[in-house]
Amino acid sequence: xxxxxxxxxxxxxxxxxxxxxxxxxxxxxDAWAExxxxxxxxxxxxxxxAFGNRSQLRTWLVGILKHKVQDALRARARxxxxxxxxxxxxxxxxxxxxxxxxxxxxxxHFVHAPADWGNPEESLGSAQFLRVLEACVEKLPPAMGRxxxxxxxxxxxxxxxxxxxxxxxxxxxxxxxxxxxxLRECLELNWLGRH
Amino acid sequence: xxxxxxxxEAAALIVAREDRALSLxxxxxxxxxxxxxxxxxxxxxxxxxxxAAFARWRAAPPDVPGGGxxxx
Numbered sequence: 104x105x106x107x108x109x110x111x112x113x114x115x116x117x118x119x120x121x122x123x124x125x126x127x128x129x130x131x132x133d134a135w136a137e138x139x140x141x142x143x144x145x146x147x148x149x150x151x152x153a154f155g156n157r158s159q160l161r162t163w164l165v166g167i168l169k170h171k172v173q174d175a176l177r178a179r180a181r182x183x184x185x186x187x188x189x190x191x192x193x194x195x196x197x198x199x200x201x202x203x204x205x206x207x208x209x210x211x212h213f214v215h216a217p218a219d220w221g222n223p224e225e226s227l228g229s230a231q232f233l234r235v236l237e238a239c240v241e242k243l244p245p246a247m248g249r250x251x252x253x254x255x256x257x258x259x260x261x262x263x264x265x266x267x268x269x270x271x272x273x274x275x276x277x278x279x280x281x282x283x284x285x286l287r288e289c290l291e292l293n294w295l296g297r298h
Numbered sequence: 299x300x301x302x303x304x305x306x307e308a309a310a311l312i313v314a315r316e317d318r319a320l321s322l323x324x325x326x327x328x329x330x331x332x333x334x335x336x337x338x339x340x341x342x343x344x345x346x347x348x349x350a351a352f353a354r355w356r357a358a359p360p361d362v363p364g365g366g367x368x369x370x
């Protein structure tokens with residue numbers, strides 16, 4: 104018979120890969136992600152407690168992980184928004200490049216009308232759709248992906264993101280704008296293409 | 299105040315409002331545009347679907363191959 108403490112330890116250890124998936128997605132750096140997950144596991148082991156099931160334990164661990172990840176982003180602020188190779192200086196201002204990829208006619212109309220994605224409650228809530236969504240996030244360039252997930256995974260306000268990583272409002276809105284348009288395009292290609 | 303917007307301008311506002319509050323003028327212009335345009339409301343629903351999907355993903359991320367027992 105294993106003791107409750109040993110059972111807790113092995114449950115936490117089992118969650119490592121799960122935690123690493125989110126840490127990597129958010130941080131886009133394996134070393135930073137490994138560090139955050141290790142710190143999360145150590146913090147969790149210092150506060151042993153009982154959970155009814157695996158998903159409750161995972162939710163608790165992800166809560167700890169989010170704090171560790173936020174600390175890492177703050178500590179690496181300068182690197183966080185560097186390195187996508189385009190738009191680092193926010194020189195073209197308004198995400199116009201991605202809007203052009205959407206293809207508008209000279210009079211400002213859509214060339215290809217966006218598709219009706221159907222009932223979000225049904226198809227878009229499926230695990231399959233969420234896997235496509237996650238894969239599309241993974242394909243964003245690093246700085247864009249980090250900033251986007253600070254919004255959608257860490258659930259920070261744009262003011263909080265600016266405080267955390269010292270990015271200008273213009274650059275932040277450009278990155279978020281581009282990220283949303285790229286995700287839309289990726290979802291339209293990879294989800295709707297096969298329905 | 300200019301109320302008429304092209305689809306390209308409307309699309310930019312539809313994306314922007316996910317992250318910042320639009321001005322009163324922009325909100326009015328967008329509402330007006332939606333009355334006349336069949337395409338932009340579809341685009342707007344896509345943005346809403348994405349927002350809802352991220353809420354679901356946060357609450358209950360799907361199991362993925364490689365998200366289970368350590369796949370490295």
